[in-house]
Amino acid sequence: MRRVSAAVVLMSLLMGATSGCGKEKAEVDPAEERCRGALGGDAVSWMDSIGAKDYRASRYDDLDIVGNTLKGMLRTWTGRENSGDLNYWRDVCDMSSDTTGKDVRFTWGESRYAFSETVKKEKEVLSRLTRRDTDPKSKPDYRSSRVNSDVLLTFLQQDSREVPFYRVYLRCAVPGARDSQIDGDPVAVGAIGETGSRLDGKNVFRHLLRSARLLAKRLDCQNKPQIPTKVPASMR
Secondary structure, three states: OOOHHHHHHHHHHHOOOOOOOOOOOOOOOHHHHHHHHHHOHHHHHHHHHOOOOEEOOOOOOOHHHHHHHHHHHHHOOOOHHHHOOOOOEEEEEEEEOOOOOOEEEEEEEEOOOOHHHHHHHHHHHHHHHHHHOOOOOOOOEEEEEEOOOOEEEEEEEOOOOOOOEEEEEEOOOOOOOOOOHHHHOOEEEEEEOOOOOOOOHHHHHHHHHHHHHHHHHHHOOOOOOOOOOOOOHHHO
16 A cells, blocks of 8 residues: 555554365365355455455454453443553454555444434544645545444545545443443444555445444444444435
């Protein structure tokens, strides 16, 4: 990715195949398995089709550890005033191609904002970043869709030359957490595209919604959030 510093600023402000009988099993890429576990096989096939064919080596713990750590963070959350700027998130799938320049990264983690304040806060972030940009041609893009009481989709890109951010925010009441956690410390499932491009929003959010369902199952969300399978038209 080019212009990495802009992406870092925005992130800080926001957050197997087997062979036939009698043959040895083919070696399975652990990074590919990680992607399949976090997103499902359809997402892997889609990323292959757009040219992001190379799985980057896993830089973090496996999905069980990521899910259990996130669940523990949500369970012990004591209030946003006590959490400061710290929030837990990890890459769960990272694919790229030096040949095509495609780069797609998916993440699981905590949201930086309370669920009810997410849209307002993200718009404020985008506004601050836009004011720093002295280029008069800069055209920020922000969209959101509240699917139901528990699910929110957002898209943010400071400019068409910058990094696009796709997010699914989820109210998830974790067993053993305080009552305020469901609204105060929601879950964020995200995707980050390559600098200066935009992915097919319908496909990105379709795979993010599936990933959110997989994560909700791992977290044992007691409120049973109704995560849709269809992407709202405004986010395509």
